[in-house]
Amino acid sequence: MKYTKFIFIALAIALSSCGAAKEIKGSKTANENLSVKNIIASHEAASPDFKTMAARIQVVYEDEDTQQSVTVSLRMEKNKTIWVKASFLGITLVKANITPDRVQYYETIGGTYFDGDYALLSDWLGTEINFEKAQAILLGQSIFNINKADYKSTVVQNKYKLQPKVQPQNFIHSLFLNPENFKIASESLSQPNNERLLSVRYNGYQKIGTGFYPSEIKINTTEKDSKTNIDVTYKKIDLDVNIGFPFNIPDGYEKIQL
Template sequence: MRIHTILGLVFLLSSCGSAKLVNGSRDANPGFSVKDIIKTHQAAAPQFETLAARVNVDYEDEKSSQNITVSLRMEKNKTIWIKASLLGITLSKAMLTPDRVQYYERISNTYFDGDFALISDWLGTEIDFEKAQNILLGQSIFRLESQAYNKSVENNQYKLAPKQELPLFTHFLALNPDFFKIASQGIDQQSKGRQLRMYYPDYQKVGDQVLPKKVVIKASENDAITTLEIDFRSVDLNIPIRFPFTMPDGLTEIQLD
């Protein structure tokens, strides 16, 4: 169940059939202020109304590994729809809206219909619709304007870390100097032995938008490590799309601890 839950709920990014991989060459400017870094990153958020994509996903944990192709449809800020299938047979479907998560998986005949607790439980940190969308668009999952940050330049990237960490976790983010998208971001919850890392090794140009080409997500809890490598293939932007979703009968509800 866990494999398909993750496949159904985390593959939410985009690219384009005519997209080109972008490789930057700009050097990070040590004199660039925290305020300007944050402002430029927020301005780099991709602008579109709808997105339809094919996403290839490699999943691995300590017990198993799997590769699968996922269909993604998105109406920005409103709906994220995902379908995982094999040989034309639907394995799982998920639909996320700002206040609801619906998901079912056919192999284990399980379902979930509720809030973002299921995604938050797996990632080990509080996730809402905006954060889920930002993960998949190469944007910060943190509200950068809500606290003060220290800045440093490391490995030709702007690294931001809070001047005062929150009591329950620590976090950081690093941005590339070419288009101010996320290079990596992470959260640590030492009291629970949890660590979440998101890496964005490649970006691509989709029209005049810069979107991730590949994302690597690593979630660990004590000695258990789960890795997702997400490669975004063909994508169409701003086309008419639908979000068909009907929960089948006879499924068992996923219960969270």
């Protein structure tokens, strides 16, 4: 379960800007006079445009009990499928297949599998999630609908900070965007009453074509006394390639019941 959880949390944030994004006109210095409307429009314009993607990622996971480094292969057909395989020394640890109406995965260490809806991922991430939200996170876009009517913007440490004018009860969301490319610099979601926090920091982007791609992502999750740190490093990204999504749950595995 731990292997599966950290892979999903990592990839639910990690894969920012995989595709040929529209050309964005940014600047090295955040403009205090830039309207929230233009900031949001620029962030939305930075959303990538692609059909398929294949990526290889190194993920380092650490909690109170363990530290583990695995190689993760991720394949994606936009709006249709997200496929994940995590390996260690050539051995498959976890394989998952996610579609708009179904979440499937199995893990080899415990010999368990899951086949159902998004309730499990929602529980792990601490917020309601569906395929559209999962895909948005994978592409470096906000999982919430940010609009000029509900959000306000300020400049903080040369970043555009976006947050709701009125935060929902027991839910605090904030988003920092880089002025150069309007991609996410950091994002946080917290539920103080439940002592939950999810924070993500992007340590630099690389430009490929007209799109910006993350170099390294640091993810921290906290739930009461439990803390998890995840470092994600991108090794290779290929776009619009011919890929398959092989997935079969092995015989004899035990189904996880929520």
